[in-house]
Amino acid sequence: MISGSTRFENSLEFANRMDENDPLKAFRNRFIFPKVNGKEAIYFCGNSLGLQPKSTQSYIQRELHNWGEMAVDGHFHGEDAWYHVRKKSKPALANIVGAHEHEVVAMNNLSSNLHFLMVSFYQPTDKRYKIITEAGAFPSDMYMLETQVKFRGLDPDKVIIELLPREGEHTLRTSDIVDTIKKHGENLALVMMSGLQYYTGQLFDMESITKTAHEVGALAGFDLAHAAGNATLSLHKWGVDFATWCSYKYLNSGPGNISGIFVHENHAERPDLIRFAGWWGHDEGERFKMEKGFKPMYGADGWQLANSNVLALAAHQASLDIFEEAGIKNLRAKSEILTQYLEYLIKEVSGSSGIIEIITPKITKERGCQLSLLIHKGGKAVFDELYQEGIVGDWRHPNVIRIAPTPLYNSFLDIYKFAEILKLSLKKFAYN
Template sequence: MNYQNSLAFASEQDALDPLKDFRSRFLIPQHHGKDAIYLCGNSLGLQPASAGKYITDQLNTWQNLAVEGWFQGNDPWLNYHKQLSASVSKIVGANENEVTVMNSLTVNLHLLMVSFYKPNTKRFKIIMEGGAFPSDQYAMESQVKFHGFDPKDAIVEIFPREGELTLHTEDIIQKINEHADELALVLFAGINYYTGQFFDLGAITRAAHNAGAYVGFDLAHAAGNVPLKLHDWGADFACWCSYKYMNSGPGGISGIFVHEKHFENKELDRFAGWWGYREDKRFLMAPGFDAAAGADGWQVSTSPILLLALFKASMAIFDNAGGINLRAKSMALTGYMEFLINEFNLQHGEEVFKIITPVNPQERGCQLSVVCRQNAKAIFKHLADNGVIGDWREPDVIRLSPVPLYNSFTDVFMAVQQMAAAIK
């Protein structure tokens, strides 16, 4: 696309956008009586306009049927979570029986590591990206300690080369090969929360398996944002939250992926619960855990129906929009923001705003992480005061994420205009 630095161009692109009507399916925060420019879907997605109805429907079922709601009504609760499997499997590139929705992200990460982090005196190391989101760091540290190892010995972090901010795939593979004989697990984010780098998950999976290790992914910033092919890549497991790009509400339900190749593996441990017991015999209340088929067998606790209802409202929108359409618009929107920021730097005569997210569109999603070289906190405050909602990360980074479901080219143009105004 040949971008132009003008409001007229942005307006023209919005008029041509095949997804333009989806914006009306979300509730946009207001700023002085007008829609705010919301560029923070990487942290919390917007509320679907239909969310209230989905919640009300389940409240009405509770009111009218009470406990019988588990078995009666239009959407019996007992299998309500299964209504989401088809939608979620498309988003993460999996078979329907390889995914389920349950719990919250870090809880799921711990539960999956019960199965896939099996250290011994020879193989006990975990490789992960340096500067991973703290939840992942804490989870790895506590898992390693639980198994009696020292995190300093067991956790291998991969950092960028000197003077760089993002990782090279060949460096990741080299590190995996370097520790191959002692490696138990490779655990990476799909997208690094700070830089916005989308890792080559297929290459990481192949390298980990060649080293004899399991591989899992935290897809908090990737699910609903970039194309994923978990089944085809052969990843062993993955988990994600749904309240960022998948708009399920603050603290919304999480999800997991377990590759079907592990379904019949009786050697895998798991922390079991009644909700993960095989469905045809669940109500016999028999002793001895017999897992449900597929990823559902990793469930532990009763499905939270109201959280599932919120997620279902958003998944209906994703189903209508289509993943290919969303990715195409995402790349166009993010590319436009990159173009405008670079144009401002060129006109200003110096790199006031440094984009640290990869330039290659295939190595990023919606998010651009921007280093402000002067008065960073004041610039962020100016944006907020003028209705541009982004995300601040110490010491000087503003994260801006134009989400294709509800953001427009005009949003992007006006946001960069406000960045320029802050400098002036």
């Protein structure tokens, strides 16, 4: 069994032994691995696009069959009738983000959902209008905040407060986030930031951030693109007001596939909440009356607009069923050890050279499975060499390589092989 007290070794025998004792090892065989230069890749890029489950084609094919056999009747007949098909993903999504089923729903895509949720949860007044976010947030978040503020006739430079790490540091201290929230409390409307920072890999203390935001009278929402399916989340317990995520990274549901949202049940029946409404968010018991007067469904479902994308949900469900079988807590336990092993081997390989700086937090609870490697010399050449040798990671300008060992399909042997190739690449491009 994998244990958090494992003493690591830089050896092929150790990696093989860890894989042999891994209770989740069989899940690796349920995914399709891409090839690089004709050989199966060592894939560490689930933080950009997760691998395809082998079952995905059959899930989609079933819905194509239903479409062909029943056409419009598929909305109300057959297995998983499309009118209610969104409900099938709710148990898994609730488990993954730590919520009640009525607090989650799969819909739209992440950027759209951020905008729709901001319509409801950013309601600036003369007194409360400021937004706190992290500096260097993913572009979608920056653009969304900027345009939402402009849409309300306000100046982003005067409204948006960006949190910066301290001089000489790469990540934010929770105490500094909390202090900033308190400092701007009287004028603060919303804290809206990522749950896990895409560039550094820092997992934020969402519980403390939310608690402090509420104490000063503000709301708290999170972009969980890099956290859903990666970190252990308890959105309901933490009191998070809203959140959204994509399904194509750690949730392995296909490029650009459907997003999901969380809305805390405290907001489930608030008639004062403004929203951009659509047909599918209207009370489904009265939906086909086709009458004026929007009556939102209870919970997150009330933020839906259009009818469900059935083929997208089918691909999504193929992965969610695997998550339910594996268990998010089991996956997180393996993830922590995999990432610790990756960190150990990187330090073994780079030694005291100073060429590689891991800018992701060292404390396990402050990160997911991603390590961001700041390469101080020869970075792009090292990255390109890794790829030519079959390592699929991610390059971020100006000199960071992101490596994300994903517990559903990565192994300890993958990490050992990566370290061996990294050692050779550094000798070739960084040590000369």
